Amino acid sequence: MSNLSVDHLLGIKGLSREDIELIFTTADNFKDVINRPIKKVPSLRDITIANLFFENSTRTKLSFELAEKRLSADVVNFSASGSSLKKGETLIDTVNNILAMKVDMVVMRHPNPGAAVFLSRNVNSRIVNAGDGAHEHPTQALLDTYSIREKYGDVEGKKVVIVGDIVHSRVALSNIFALQKLGATVKVCGPQTLIPKYIEDLGVEVELDLRKALEWCDIANMLRIQLERQDIKYFPSIREYTMTYGVDAELLNSLSKEVTIMHPGPINRGVEITSDVADSDHAIILNQVENGVAIRMAVLYLLAEKIAR
C-alpha cells in the first residue's frame, strides 16, 4: 500500500487527489470492518491518541473516538472549551503537557483558524485537524465526498451546491477544496451576508436563488445555521432564513430532477431542511455519519503508518 504525501492532516488544501483516493480505498476496507460482527482491528494497538477539543463537539468527537477504538488505539480525551486558556496556559504548553505523557497523535478541534498548522510546527506529534475555526474540517469533507462517491460511483463531474452560512463554515471551505480536487463543480448559495466576498476567486460560483441552485445541482449540502458563531445578525430571523433558504419536500418534488440532500449535522429540523426531507430517500445524512467513522479510521491508520515504530 502506498503512503500519504503529508505527515499531518491539517486541511484538504495540502492533500493531492491521490492522497484523497488512497484515503477512500483505505476507508472502503474499514467500512467492511465496522459492518462485521467483530468491529475491531488491532492496527493501532501500540498507538496513543489524544483528542483535544477546545470547542464543543459531540458527534465529531464521538466519531473520532469510535474510529480510534476500532483501530485498538489507546485514547485520552481532553475537553476544554477555553478553560485552560482562561487559566493563561498557551496552546503549545497545553499540548506539550499532554505529549509529555507519551502520546503519538493529536486530534484537535480549536476555535482559531490555523491552530492545527500552528501546532504542527511547534509540537512533536502527528496532528489531525478536527476543525479549526472557519478554516478547515478535512475529515468532514472527506466523508462528504466519500458519501457522494458511494452513491454515484464517482465524484468527477458532479454538481454540488453548498447552502447556508459559508462565511463562518470550515465545512464549506474543506468541501470546496475536496470537491474541486476530485473534479466536481461547486456553487454556494445563501444570504449574501453569509457568503465571502471573494469566494469566486476559489473557483466557486455564487447563486443567491435557492430554487435555481437546486435545479442546477446533483447534490445539495445543507449547512447548519450556527447562530453560536454569529456575534452580530447576518440575517434578520430564522423564520426568514427558512422561508428563503430552507428545503422542504414540496420544493424538492417541484424540481425537474432528483437532488441528493446532505447535511453535516446536527440538523436544525425545520430550519435548513424539514423533517420530511431529512427522513426521505433524498437524504444520505446517516450514511455520512457511518462513513465518518470509516474515513477517520483510514486517516488515523495512514498517518500512523508514518510513525516509526
Place this chain on the structure above:
Amino acid sequence: MSTLHIKNAQIIWPGSKWHRKTADVIIENGITKAIGQNLNQQADEVITGKKLILTPGWFDLHVSFNDPGNEHKEDITSGSQAAQHGGFTDVLLMPNTQPAIDSKSVVNYVKGKAQLSETNIHIAGAASEGLLGEDITEVYDMKDAGIVALTDHKKAIQNADLLRRVLFYAKKSGMPVMSFASDKSLNKNGQMNEGKMSTSLGLKGMPSLSEEIQLKRDIDLAKYCDSPIHFSSISSKESVEIIRSAKDAGIPVTCDVSYMNLALTDKDLEDFDTNLKLNPPLRTEADRQALIEGLKDGTIDAISTDHTPQNIEEKAREFDNAAFGMSSLETLYPVYNTFLKDDISIELFVDKLAVESRQLIGLPTPQLEEGKPARVTILDSSKKVKIDKNFLKSKSKNNYWLGSELKGVVIRTINGK
C-alpha cells in the same frame, strides 16, 4: 580625536554636488572633514567595501518604542540602537505608550531618556487624550515641550467631529496631523487583508474599503478645515488613487507607506505566520504594484518602517490571538536591496527616506559639506547578511525575515552633531 576614512563610496545624496559621484569621505569627530577622490589621510578607521554607498542619515516617520509602559518589548535605548543599526539617524516616535504621550509630562519623560540615545528622537504627541478618541489634547503645551506632530496612531479617529476639531485647533501650530485611515466597524475582528487568501485561510478579512472610506472622509475634513493632513502607512491601490486625485485637486495631503507593504503580499500568509500579522495588512500583488507606482510618481511622499516590536508571547500563538506588527527597523535595507532595488531606484529610495520624510515635519536634509556635522548612512550593497536573533538589536525579534540570508548591509550610521 577619532578619524574615519570611507573609501570609494557611491554617494547618493539628492541636492548635493556629490550626488551620484564616487568619492572618499573623511569624518573627524562627527564632522565632515574632506570629500574627494582618492584622499590620502591618516585615519583611525578605514571603511572599505565592494560596493559602498553613502547617503544622508535616514529619518523614519513611524516607530513605536513602547517606553513608557511596555519596556519589555522595547525601550528608548534599545529602540535607538535598532534604529541606528537599521540606518536611521532620526526617528519619529509614535505616542502609543502607556500612558500615551498626551501631555507635557510624558513628553518630558521621553525627552529625558532620549537625551542619552545616539539617535535623534522626534516625538509625535497624541491627538486625543489617552488616544481614546474623545477629547483633544493640550497641543500647544506639548509643542512647547518638544513634539513635532500629532496623531492617534493606530487608534484611528472614528469620530469625524473630533478630527475636525483637531485639524482646526492644531492648525496654528504648523505641526502635521497624521491620520491612520481605518474604519473600525469594517475591520472588526479582522486578521488580514480581505481577499482570496483570507477566504482560503478562513481568517476574518480587513477590507481595503475600511482604509479607503476613511481616507475619503479625512480628505474631505482636511478640505473643510483648509488644513494639511498626512496619512500613515497607506496600503491599497485605491488609496493611492484617492490620494493622487486629492493632490491633483490641490488639497494639502501627504502620505507614507511601510516597506513591508512594498515587499510582501497576503500570499505570504499561507502558513499563518504571525510575524506577518500587520496593520495595515499585507494586500495583493496589484496593491503592491500600485504602491510602488505611487512612490515613483510622487503620490507617496515617504517610506517608513512602522517598527512595532512585540514580545514572543504575543506572537507565538494562534493567529487570531497574536498581536499586530513587526520589529522592522533593522531589515529595511537588506530587504530593499534584495527584493526591491529593481523596482525602486536607490536615488528614489534615499529621497523617500532621507529627504521627503524630513520635509513632512519641516526638517532640512543633512548636508554633505566640509566643516558640517556628518549625518550619514553607509551601506554595502554586495555584502550578504544572515538575519538572526543576534543580528537584531531590538528587544523584540518578531521579524518575518528571521532565519533568511539577505543581500545588503548598513555598515555604519553616523549621527554627527
